[in-house]
Amino acid sequence: MTGTTDTDEALHVPCSGPSVWRGEDLADHREEWVLRLSPHQLVEIDSAVREARRRDLTLLKLTAADFPLPTLAPELERVAETLEHGRGFVLVKGIPVERLGAPAASAVFWGLGQYLGQPVPQNAYGHLLGHVRDTGRSLADPATRGYQTRAALPFHTDGADLLALLSLREPRTGGRTSLVSSAAVHNAVLDRRPDLAERLYRTYFFDRRQEHLPGEAPYAAAPLAVRRGGGALSMRYNRCYLESAQRFPQVPRLEPADVELFDLIDEVAGSPEFRLDIDLRAGDLLLLNTHTIMHARTEFEDHDRPGLRRHLLRLWLALPHHLAADGARQGVTPRDVIRPRNAASAAGTNPLPGRTQGDS
Template identity: 40%
Template sequence: MTATVAMAAEVGPGVWFGPEMAGRGDWIVEVTTEQIMAFESAIEILRHAGKELQETDFSEVPKFPEFQRAAEEVLTGRGFILLRGLPVERWDRETTAWVYWMLGLYFGNPVPQNGDGHLLGHVKNLGKDYRDPAVRIYQTNYRQPFHTDSCDIVGLLCLRPAKQGGESRIVSSSTLHNEMLARRPDLLNVLYEPFVLDRKNEVPEGKGPYYEIPVFHRYGDRITGFYARDFIEAAQQRFPEIPRLTNRQIEALDYLDSLANDPSLYLAMDFQPGDVQLLHNHQILHARAAYEDWSEVERRRHLLRLWLSTPNGRPLPPVFCERYGTVTPGEIRGGIRVPGVIPQVILDV
């Protein structure tokens, strides 16, 4: 029988409701011509000096208070922001990646996103089978359920949207926590207990093929979320030695999913080319609708992704070490590192 966890509702700007957010515009930051020109000039100087994109650090990034405020909002406010207006259609891929990298450095340090060590990820349909438990769904056009990523902040830059579908949805994990506390505290209690997650063959040195972590954590004065149901279900399919999910656990996960997919809670947004969405994984879950792509390869949906480790990020409970590597303040945490793989920037896949 699951022990009762002492719980209280989360308060503050991280608790929000989608329809109310949809009526506001303060979470959209328009990138100005002045800022674009400053980034372009900085890149020309770096290229002339023979510097590589992934060698760029924050000291070489043009400084604008708007982006610094955006980073503070993501970390300590509502937990997300949308930067709009990068001219990706006139830039070559390297320039686009370089500007995106520089913007990302306002929020944190890039960490590898997969077993190939990619610091710049490519979210596109690679024709893989979403039913394969070892496949990560971002490599397909199948709907991606609400989840968090294994980093402090995730960024998505839209190069090209889909022909149809692919809508992004985000929801506050603090709001989900509060709603479960008010409606079904018995099921919320279940989510404070560990679940087994599959590493999907991306295994760090000295670790096993799966790990355990709860969905919700009260640590310090904050509620922190960590959720990836497809990784929980993949572990159930691939590892017969782990305990089977109980009916109570399944009910709790189902209830969490039903709340996350409630239009009265989530915020939907359609990406335009040049949009950059930045999310604080510890307080935001994100999802993507299924999509239909264009037949022409050059027109197909393509997002660039950054996983970022924030030096001044919120304290995390020790159990996060199993996935994040470390929770020591100031150290690089999160990402996926496997033996023998050197982190790298790939401009396309």
């Protein structure tokens, strides 16, 4: 691995500010990070759905202007501030997904997302609105990604600035989501193993899980951490992808100290002291900043009937000021920019209400 610059101050000054938190301190203070939609706000959402239908637009062409939220929009601005400059996550409760049905719930999810960022592709098919559900696939297959399985997913970050998850249906058992402050984990590494801290800023190689175009490298290179001038931290971590990238002979071999670092990150992130556990219920919308928050999921057991099985909608959102003029993302930490194999597949073709595109 090669070293990065601007690490000296970061290795001597712990991260500070609201993005540094511990789960044990937040577990009993849900009012600080939960937004419960009021009856008036729900009426406003229903009105926005009717307006979107009136305009007869395809779902993926729907903008914030087509989904007017006169009083909820300022609340979403405060949510955006919290995501980028505050704690890094918000749980919105009360979206009536059962009453709305899947098509209208998808429109609400998409419409709310328009107030927070710009959707970006989540896979090589160009899907902007993703579906998180068990497809029977296994992570042992290098073409499989975690959201397609029921397996436990250790703490990791996603390939966008913001992650949005809307729960439509819950599993029979399991599937608990956990969050952890990346800055708190970073500080714990500095405190417990200062000899490993420098490795956070080295360049590593992540498996792209076959989500790349012909001629592109099947792996991406990036540091685990970036911190300019001792300022805000941006973390990128996915041990599964770090280890599966070792199948490529061009990728440098992980050293024993790298494995020690990964073990420590996993240990700290998974400890009750640091992690915050959340059971996502139907109608819950989880929003998080992937630069400052890592998330995990426990294994789950699903219902036998297909219509009852666990199902979440997912958006990957780019912050507007992280986009270049040509639409390319300029995240604080380099992310995998997934370029669709067929750009037309990312365009919506169905009027509201109707089937939404996503992973099947």
